[in-house]
Amino acid sequence: MANDQTKFLLSERDIPTHWVNLLPDLPGDPMPPLHPGTLQPLGPDDLAPLFPARLIEQEVTTDPEVEIPGPVREAYKLWRPTPLYRAHRFEHALGTPARIYYKYEGTSPAGSHKPNTAVAQAYENAEAGIRKLSTETGAGQWGSALAFACSLFGLECEVFMVGSSYDQKPYRRSIMRTWGATVHRSPSDRTEAGRGQATHPTGSLGIAISEAVEVAANNADTNYSLGSVLNHVMLHQTVIGIESIAQLELAGDEPDIVIGCVGGGSNFAGLTFPFLRRVLRGEARTRFIAAEPAACPTLTRGAFRYDFGDTAGLTPLLPMHTLGHDFVPPPMHAGGLRYHGDAPMVCALVKAGVVEPRAYRQNETFAAAVQFARAEGILPGPEPAHAIRAVVQEAERAKQTGERPVILFGLSGHGHFDLAAYDAYLDGELADPEFSEADMDAALARLPEVPA
Amino acid sequence: MANDQTKFLLSERDIPTHWVNLLPDLPGDPMPPLHPGTLQPLGPDDLAPLFPARLIEQEVTTDPEVEIPGPVREAYKLWRPTPLYRAHRFEHALGTPARIYYKYEGTSPAGSHKPNTAVAQAYENAEAGIRKLSTETGAGQWGSALAFACSLFGLECEVFMVGSSYDQKPYRRSIMRTWGATVHRSPSDRTEAGRGQATHPTGSLGIAISEAVEVAANNADTNYSLGSVLNHVMLHQTVIGIESIAQLELAGDEPDIVIGCVGGGSNFAGLTFPFLRRVLRGEARTRFIAAEPAACPTLTRGAFRYDFGDTAGLTPLLPMHTLGHDFVPPPMHAGGLRYHGDAPMVCALVKAGVVEPRAYRQNETFAAAVQFARAEGILPGPEPAHAIRAVVQEAERAKQTGERPVILFGLSGHGHFDLAAYDAYLDGELADPEFSEADMDAALARLPEVPA
Numbered sequence: 001m002a003n004d005q006t007k008f009l010l011s012e013r014d015i016p017t018h019w020v021n022l023l024p025d026l027p028g029d030p031m032p033p034l035h036p037g038t039l040q041p042l043g044p045d046d047l048a049p050l051f052p053a054r055l056i057e058q059e060v061t062t063d064p065e066v067e068i069p070g071p072v073r074e075a076y077k078l079w080r081p082t083p084l085y086r087a088h089r090f091e092h093a094l095g096t097p098a099r100i101y102y103k104y105e106g107t108s109p110a111g112s113h114k115p116n117t118a119v120a121q122a123y124e125n126a127e128a129g130i131r132k133l134s135t136e137t138g139a140g141q142w143g144s145a146l147a148f149a150c151s152l153f154g155l156e157c158e159v160f161m162v163g164s165s166y167d168q169k170p171y172r173r174s175i176m177r178t179w180g181a182t183v184h185r186s187p188s189d190r191t192e193a194g195r196g197q198a199t200h201p202t203g204s205l206g207i208a209i210s211e212a213v214e215v216a217a218n219n220a221d222t223n224y225s226l227g228s229v230l231n232h233v234m235l236h237q238t239v240i241g242i243e244s245i246a247q248l249e250l251a252g253d254e255p256d257i258v259i260g261c262v263g264g265g266s267n268f269a270g271l272t273f274p275f276l277r278r279v280l281r282g283e284a285r286t287r288f289i290a291a292e293p294a295a296c297p298t299l300t301r302g303a304f305r306y307d308f309g310d311t312a313g314l315t316p317l318l319p320m321h322t323l324g325h326d327f328v329p330p331p332m333h334a335g336g337l338r339y340h341g342d343a344p345m346v347c348a349l350v351k352a353g354v355v356e357p358r359a360y361r362q363n364e365t366f367a368a369a370v371q372f373a374r375a376e377g378i379l380p381g382p383e384p385a386h387a388i389r390a391v392v393q394e395a396e397r398a399k400q401t402g403e404r405p406v407i408l409f410g411l412s413g414h415g416h417f418d419l420a421a422y423d424a425y426l427d428g429e430l431a432d433p434e435f436s437e438a439d440m441d442a443a444l445a446r447l448p449e450v451p452a
Numbered sequence: 453m454a455n456d457q458t459k460f461l462l463s464e465r466d467i468p469t470h471w472v473n474l475l476p477d478l479p480g481d482p483m484p485p486l487h488p489g490t491l492q493p494l495g496p497d498d499l500a501p502l503f504p505a506r507l508i509e510q511e512v513t514t515d516p517e518v519e520i521p522g523p524v525r526e527a528y529k530l531w532r533p534t535p536l537y538r539a540h541r542f543e544h545a546l547g548t549p550a551r552i553y554y555k556y557e558g559t560s561p562a563g564s565h566k567p568n569t570a571v572a573q574a575y576e577n578a579e580a581g582i583r584k585l586s587t588e589t590g591a592g593q594w595g596s597a598l599a600f601a602c603s604l605f606g607l608e609c610e611v612f613m614v615g616s617s618y619d620q621k622p623y624r625r626s627i628m629r630t631w632g633a634t635v636h637r638s639p640s641d642r643t644e645a646g647r648g649q650a651t652h653p654t655g656s657l658g659i660a661i662s663e664a665v666e667v668a669a670n671n672a673d674t675n676y677s678l679g680s681v682l683n684h685v686m687l688h689q690t691v692i693g694i695e696s697i698a699q700l701e702l703a704g705d706e707p708d709i710v711i712g713c714v715g716g717g718s719n720f721a722g723l724t725f726p727f728l729r730r731v732l733r734g735e736a737r738t739r740f741i742a743a744e745p746a747a748c749p750t751l752t753r754g755a756f757r758y759d760f761g762d763t764a765g766l767t768p769l770l771p772m773h774t775l776g777h778d779f780v781p782p783p784m785h786a787g788g789l790r791y792h793g794d795a796p797m798v799c800a801l802v803k804a805g806v807v808e809p810r811a812y813r814q815n816e817t818f819a820a821a822v823q824f825a826r827a828e829g830i831l832p833g834p835e836p837a838h839a840i841r842a843v844v845q846e847a848e849r850a851k852q853t854g855e856r857p858v859i860l861f862g863l864s865g866h867g868h869f870d871l872a873a874y875d876a877y878l879d880g881e882l883a884d885p886e887f888s889e890a891d892m893d894a895a896l897a898r899l900p901e902v903p904a
Contacts, residue, residue, distance in 0.1 A: 005529075006464060006529035006530060007462055007464060007529060008528075010461060011461060012457055012458060013458060050543060076456075077457075077458035077459060078458060078541075078829050078830075079829070089530075089604070098901055107559060108829075109825075109828075109830050109831065110829075111868070148829055151825075151826045151827075151829075152541070152829070170871075170872075170875070171868075171872070174871035174872070174874050174875045175831060175871055175874075176866075177874070177875070177878050178822055178825050178828055178855075178871075178874045178878065179825060179826060229519060266867040280774065295697075313727030363903075372631055373561075373603075373630050373631060374603045374631060374632055375531050375603075376561075377531070377560075377561030377562075377603075377604070378532065378561050378602055379561070379627060416563070416623075416627075416868040416869070417868070419622070419623040419626035419627055420622075420623070420626070421621070421629075422626050422627075422629070422630050423626045423629070426626075426629050426630065
């Protein structure tokens, strides 16, 4: 019998001591990343110019747990443990017999789950004697998380921000500056990669990645930092799910369904991996739903192939669901979900049928977000609005079947910097951008043939 | 001996059951509000067209405690108890021996302390059978808090937003709409008061108050709601200080100095009144500092007089420090502190010498806010940045004297909607607006003579 609390809080003593590494439990054969030049399996040394040894170790380790360094746990204390809520008012608004819980990561200074890995990455780089981190950012969630993390560990932070976002979302840029970061409009004239793209003035995430990687590769005191996709990023995010397990125990409930949104996969992995391990080990039966935008439907429509992480094809090739690295997703407000690929670990789980992907259109996700905001108060970011849409779907199904499933979803961040999108929705002027299968097919046809 | 935690959290069971009413302990003779027409003491009946009976009762009661209704405590669960932080990193950045704590109210859905009273007011109005609340808002903090509260209790919400803010801060307007409120640009053509001000297209808080009051006075199913100044608003906010006392006990510390920013006074009252009662009853020795903007220095430079709450002179006259109700403070980013008067209860404490007011200039408050954000992560609103400036001053004094005072300050809200101001500060383009003593003197000379 669940109790009637609204929030389930843990104390600082309950901040996890270890991250969960799902790699050893992952179904299917391991597929190594490939070198972009030789198309041969990548060795740890190939990553050394960009990442410190400890993060490369975390990228490849098969230990089922990895200890969280003391100073990272200290930094986590600034906002962790995050609250887990029982959505009493949202359940009531939906008229559903389902019991709905959400884990809220928007209480972090940067307003999303991103600082969970930003802090760990900044720490390991500072320990390795690195002076500066370079990175890219789209709408600014990741860039602001890394700017915050660098301010804690005394690192400089240089952010290449996609040109169109730089112009349209000045406040995300301001918050990065407030935390001391330098922000460049990408494409910039500071790199070869940027100067070569002067004909694409609005920029793209792919171009910004190339610029940030180039800065790190050319400067011995500078490393590169990535906010999603890679194994070590998934690892760092598992604090979300580990805390959720402890909090659901306080609530006296076990989840039947766990739902998260997926862009690069780090929010989804962070919430679900600790629950997924139980399922993969046969200790629990839980369903997992990955919610993505219909306009960028990587998991539901993409091909499972080796592909590059960036548009220019400079990064290693990873085995993942992809729309093709030079596929350009249409503009949408959930900037964090606008990526051609997905984390290889998440893709392996989709491929194995353990995670069910679903795609939703922009207007239906905002409708769900507004309904949620009016019931629970919190204004969701456009990315977790996709998870909320899936929750509404499951809650309605429960109403029809009369079942009382326990649903847990990840509310990965607030929407304080996305209010123009809410305005457009409320004015009935929000678009439902279309996905072009032909463009995807063309992009996939341009992928290199990988030796078997 | 204080312990080394960063956050001190309470459970939902610790949400206060009663608000603290400081009225019976207030020093000095009680001075009643006066009717704007007759200039005679106001009776409870005079307020009935605007407020429900229970709020009028809370306005005048001399009970030292007032029970918090169950549904209000239930609504508080959405974000209360709020965290109390020990500012380890900020202390380190300042190099001070002082121990600094802050109570953070920015975790509420609306991002500030305002929902503490909005929820209580919406509940009492809904209970009284009212269908709609009308109110004014400047930068939008109060309007968004009331919009959120009305969405919880099924009330309509009509907000008159100061024209210049309506144009310059569209996102605060969007968040009110997301919670279901209707927002009008003030002066509007929907009221006599608005139509009469067509020559002041940028509007003012005084005009917006007049519009909201007119709507409530002319519609039997509509009441008016005010976010500060009045006694019952101070009362509702005391949950902040009550929780802080319990949290400092967990921390094993007693405050030597309590610091808050002051606009209309509700944030300051909410944090300090529970501590102040102990001092007024001789049970503790604590210093209290009220931080205000040098450009709108009500407590430090204003006269203690009877004055109106609005520009047009439609509201009752209150005994308070004032710059004159038609004094127009220069534009500044701490919109919540840009008010000609102050809560009578706070003014009585300043007059009695129990609270020390201090005024700070805009640039020095932003310098303190940026230093805080880089140490603690949280981005402060421009209003609590004034409190942080006072903390820096006290921390530096401690460094000189070698004392180890325990400082508690109120971080009343985040600055997610104020990033244009941070940008201006970081670009060196932030103004330090001047206060005009001549303008104040002229405005004070226009006040009505009140019979002794």
